[in-house]
Amino acid sequence: MPSRALCVATLCLVLLSVLVLPASGLGAVGWAAWVLLMVLGKSWLISEQFMELRHAPKLWRMALLLWPLLLGLLLVGLWSAAQ
Amino acid sequence: MFTSPINPANTTQAQRLPGDVALWFFVLAELSVFALLIAGFAVARFLDPAGFSAGPEALGLTDGVTLTLCLLGAGSCVAAAVEQVRGKRPSRAALWLLAAQGLGWGYIVLKAQEYQHLASQGLSIDSGGFFTQYWLISGFHFVHVLLGLLVLLLLSVHLAWRKPLALSTLESAGIYWHMLDLVWVMLFALFYLLL
Numbered sequence: 475m476p477s478r479a480l481c482v483a484t485l486c487l488v489l490l491s492v493l494v495l496p497a498s499g500l501g502a503v504g505w506a507a508w509v510l511l512m513v514l515g516k517s518w519l520i521s522e523q524f525m526e527l528r529h530a531p532k533l534w535r536m537a538l539l540l541w542p543l544l545l546g547l548l549l550v551g552l553w554s555a556a557q
Numbered sequence: 558m559f560t561s562p563i564n565p566a567n568t569t570q571a572q573r574l575p576g577d578v579a580l581w582f583f584v585l586a587e588l589s590v591f592a593l594l595i596a597g598f599a600v601a602r603f604l605d606p607a608g609f610s611a612g613p614e615a616l617g618l619t620d621g622v623t624l625t626l627c628l629l630g631a632g633s634c635v636a637a638a639v640e641q642v643r644g645k646r647p648s649r650a651a652l653w654l655l656a657a658q659g660l661g662w663g664y665i666v667l668k669a670q671e672y673q674h675l676a677s678q679g680l681s682i683d684s685g686g687f688f689t690q691y692w693l694i695s696g697f698h699f700v701h702v703l704l705g706l707l708v709l710l711l712l713s714v715h716l717a718w719r720k721p722l723a724l725s726t727l728e729s730a731g732i733y734w735h736m737l738d739l740v741w742v743m744l745f746a747l748f749y750l751l752l
Contacts, residue, residue, distance in 0.1 A: 476637035476653075484633040491625045494750055495618070509750045516629075516742045524636050524735045526728075530574045534581065538739075541588050545595055545743055552603040553751045 483523040490515045502557045506550045517542035576728035584736045587701075591740045594697065595747060598690045605686060612687025613748065615680055616671070621749030624667055625741065628702070631660035632738040635709070635731045642727050647716045650727070654713035657734070661706045668699055691748060698740055705734050 490512050500508055521538040522528045602609040634657035641650035682692035708730050715722055
C-alpha cells in the first residue's frame with residue numbers, strides 16, 4: 475500500500491480538482507482568484523509531495539514553486555483586465 | 558576538494574534532490590518552453606478577446622476534470638511505485654506502474670476523443686484565435702504524455718522481468734511524469750476554467 479502521506483496528497487489533489495465545479499457561480503474576479511488558488515494548491519502538492527522537493531535545495535524548490543505562481547498571476551491578471 | 562551539494566552521498570536528508578540532476582535541468586527547460594507558450598496564449602487572448610470567446614465553449618468542463626483526474630491519478634501511482642522500489646518490492650512497483658499506464662492511456666483516449674470532436678466541427682489548428690493556440694499547446698503536452706507512457710512501459714517491463722533498476726532511474730521517470738501533471742494543472746485552468 476502507498477504511504478499515508480501519499481494517500482492524503484492524492485485525496486487533496488482530487489478535492490482541489492473537483493472543488494472548481496461548485497464555485498462557477500462566483501463573480502469574474504472571485505472566480506479567477508478561486509481558480510488561481512486551486513492551481514497553486516495543486517502545484518504545491520505536486521512539487522513538494524510528489525516530486526519530493528520538500529527536502530531539496532532551496533533554489534530548486536523556489537524554481538518549481540515560482541513557475542505556477544508567476545504564470546498563474548499573469549493569467550489571472552490579464553484575464554481580469556480583459557473583463 | 559569540491560563536492561557537489563546535490564550529490565546524495567554528500568548531503569543530509571534535508572538537502573536531497575531526488576532523481577538525476579540532469580533530468581532536473583531538462584525539466585526546467587521544458588517548463589520554460591511551456592511557460593512561453595502559456596504566456597503567449599494569455600497575451601493573445603488579452604489582445605483579441607473576441608477571437609478567444611467562442612473557443613472554450615466547445616470544450617466540456619466535466620471532460621477537463623476527468624482528464625485532470627486521469628493524469629493526477631497516474632502521477633499518484635508512479636509515486637506509489639517509487640515507494641515500493643524503496644521498500645524492495647519490485648513486483649508491486651511494476652503493478653503500480655501498470656496502473657499509472659492505465660490512467661495515462663485513459664487520458665490519451667479521452668483527449669483523442671476531444672480532438673476528434675473538435676475536428677468534426679471544423680475547429681482545427683487553422684481556425685485561428687483560441688483553437689490555433691489550443692491545438693499547439695495541448696498537442697505539445699499530448700506528445701509529452703505519450704513519451705512519458707513509453708518510459709513507464711519500459712520501466713514496468715524491466716521491473717516485471719526482475720532486472721535490477723537504479724532507484725534514481727525510477728525517481729527521474731516519476732519527476733518527468735509529475736512535470737506533466739504540473740503543466741496540465743495550468744493548462745486545465747487555461748482551457749477549461751478561465752473562459
